Amino acid sequence: MTNTKIIKLASMISLDTESQLKVREIRNEENVRKWMYTDHVIGVNEHLAWINWLKQDDKQIVFVVLSEECIPMGVVSVNAIDRLHKKADWAYYLTENARGGLGSSLEYNFINFVFDTLGMDKLNCEVIEGNDAVVKLHKKFLFQEEGFRCSNILKNGVRIGVHFLELTKDDWLAGKANIQEKYRGVFEKFSVSIQWQPSEEKVSHPIDQIEAARARNNLNWMSILRLAIEKSPGTAKPIVAEIKRIDREISALTDKITGENV
Ligand SMILES: CC(C)(COP(=O)(O)OP(=O)(O)OC[C@H]1O[C@@H](n2cnc3c(N)ncnc32)[C@H](O)[C@@H]1OP(=O)(O)O)[C@@H](O)C(=O)NCCC(=O)NCCS
Numbered sequence: 318m319t320n321t322k323i324i325k326l327a328s329m330i331s332l333d334t335e336s337q338l339k340v341r342e343i344r345n346e347e348n349v350r351k352w353m354y355t356d357h358v359i360g361v362n363e364h365l366a367w368i369n370w371l372k373q374d375d376k377q378i379v380f381v382v383l384s385e386e387c388i389p390m391g392v393v394s395v396n397a398i399d400r401l402h403k404k405a406d407w408a409y410y411l412t413e414n415a416r417g418g419l420g421s422s423l424e425y426n427f428i429n430f431v432f433d434t435l436g437m438d439k440l441n442c443e444v445i446e447g448n449d450a451v452v453k454l455h456k457k458f459l460f461q462e463e464g465f466r467c468s469n470i471l472k473n474g475v476r477i478g479v480h481f482l483e484l485t486k487d488d489w490l491a492g493k494a495n496i497q498e499k500y501r502g503v504f505e506k507f508s509v510s511i512q513w514q515p516s517e518e519k520v521s522h523p524i525d526q527i528e529a530a531r532a533r534n535n536l537n538w539m540s541i542l543r544l545a546i547e548k549s550p551g552t553a554k555p556i557v558a559e560i561k562r563i564d565r566e567i568s569a570l571t572d573k574i575t576g577e578n579v
Contacts, residue, residue, distance in 0.1 A: 326380040326511040343412045390415035405436040422507040424458050432486045438537040446478040459492045460484045
């Protein structure tokens with residue numbers, strides 16, 4: 318194989334923060350977000366909060382598509398993992414300049430991963446009305462359209478429909494050799510490996526553990542605050558005002574570090 322591009326899929330939560338933030342830029346590209354259920358520009362905080370959520374969500378795995386140089390190029394995710402009924406949903410996107418064959422190679426490898434490694438029997442996906450190229454693309458990989466749900470979501474103030482596509486493991490096993498043959502030329506351009514070990518997913522860094530513990534304790538602090546405001550507002554409010562004043566003091570000191578408003 319000549320000029321084969323090495324492509325790695327690594328779980329989002331295993332990446333460093335810089336790479337995680339690079340994914341936000343891709344997700345915010347016009348030609349990506351217009352095909353997503355939520356298409357607003359995602360802020361840093363929202364993005365990091367989502368990644369934080371992923372750490373404890375065992376119903377989804379979000380992979381980042383990495384070049385040989387470990388530059389993020391897109392995302393492939395499996396969601397709504399249902400171990401009882403052995404089914405899941407999936408979706409993916411790529412930055413504009415990484416497209417052209419890579420999508421097909423990822424689709425082939427990811428379907429194999431979902432059936433062989435994750436042990437699912439059925440894979441579903443949803444494609445927003447108007448994204449005909451992607452419906453066509455999925456059908457090439459043996460997905461069948463189960464239905465089209467009209468006026469199902471709200472986008473830019475307009476109600477639009479959603480295509481529901483599905484693929485069973487049996488259909489995949491029966492047809493994948495043909496697909497491999499048909500796309501041989503495309504698949505030879507990319508060598509895709511998916512880095513995933515179930516046990517690794519659960520080991521979190523001490524910083525993540527502190528973050529999670531703080532989030533839990535924040536609930537307790539807010540309960541104390543709520544109690545104080547309800548039971549003794551006259552005493553509690555001046556203390557809250559003092560907290561706010563000191564917060565402003567901290568904010569001014571932080572400005573000195575970042576160079577803002579100096
Ligand atoms: C879906 C996506 C990952 C596919 O990646 P890709 O690298 O473009 O895929 P390929 O180059 O292998 O394309 C496969 C086929 O789909 C066609 N295709 C894919 N996206 C297309 C588009 N936006 N417009 C026209 N054709 C498109 C290609 O022309 C190709 O057709 P062919 O096999 O007849 O030549 C990528 O287009 C993307 O990120 N799209 C935006 C996000 C999105 O819609 N995700 C799907 C939500 S489920």
